[in-house]
Amino acid sequence: MRYVQPPNELLREVSAIAECDEQNLLAIYCSDQRLLRGFFWFRLQLMTWLIRRVRPNTIACLDFGCGSGIFAASLATGFETVTLFDRNTRKASQMVARLGLSNVKLVTADVAEFDFGADRFDAITAADVLEHFADLELPLVRLKRWLKPNGFLFTSLPTENVWYRWLRIAFNKAPSEDHYHTAAEVEAALHCAGFCKVAGLYHPLLVPIVPLFRISAWRKGRDRRGD
Numbered sequence: 001m002r003y004v005q006p007p008n009e010l011l012r013e014v015s016a017i018a019e020c021d022e023q024n025l026l027a028i029y030c031s032d033q034r035l036l037r038g039f040f041w042f043r044l045q046l047m048t049w050l051i052r053r054v055r056p057n058t059i060a061c062l063d064f065g066c067g068s069g070i071f072a073a074s075l076a077t078g079f080e081t082v083t084l085f086d087r088n089t090r091k092a093s094q095m096v097a098r099l100g101l102s103n104v105k106l107v108t109a110d111v112a113e114f115d116f117g118a119d120r121f122d123a124i125t126a127a128d129v130l131e132h133f134a135d136l137e138l139p140l141v142r143l144k145r146w147l148k149p150n151g152f153l154f155t156s157l158p159t160e161n162v163w164y165r166w167l168r169i170a171f172n173k174a175p176s177e178d179h180y181h182t183a184a185e186v187e188a189a190l191h192c193a194g195f196c197k198v199a200g201l202y203h204p205l206l207v208p209i210v211p212l213f214r215i216s217a218w219r220k221g222r223d224r225r226g227d
Helices: 008-015 034-054 072-076 090-099 137-146 162-170 183-192
Strands: 060-064 081-086 104-108 121-127 147-158 195-203 213-220
Touching: 008 090, 034 121, 034 147, 034 195, 034 213, 060 072, 060 137, 072 081, 072 090, 072 104, 081 090, 090 104, 121 137, 137 147, 147 183, 183 195, 183 213
Parallel strands: 060 081, 060 121, 081 104, 121 147
Antiparallel strands: 147 213, 195 213
């Protein structure tokens, strides 16, 4: 699997698609502030490294809460089929079409109303998604059901600590009103749901010293490693 960053011109074009019901998060990834956009892209680079490190089977991958589809190009290099899943896939569909990702398909649905069935995916990515669920029970039940017994779940989660809040101030970014949980709270919920963490990275220092994001790999079963 290779890390692939779509060109800024394409990101700006897709970002310009009007959405009346969602915040335009894609604008961060093509921001004129190089440090800001580089900081956020690096999370996906770390997730790419982590996927390569744990080496899941490479048949089927689900990008849960795919957003604008910015990770699709990377995932398409590492898996035979990639499924992008979100309530709104308008921007993601444009991203996939413009990049010519023939092994990527989209499913537009709400997690409360849709079920892929048991043991469908070798890998599931959830990059900065789970903290947006006020109630984590249903999405975690779904993810556990959809993941194959030997599969891996990969998460990226904002810590919401004091340094994370300072970063928002430094880059003049308003706080997200729909961040309901910290990284620690989501990871505790994952443990309770029957996932065990098998590997982890931390952004920006790669070590757990006041990180701004936790990037982790999980499997179903008892925790063999701890935090």
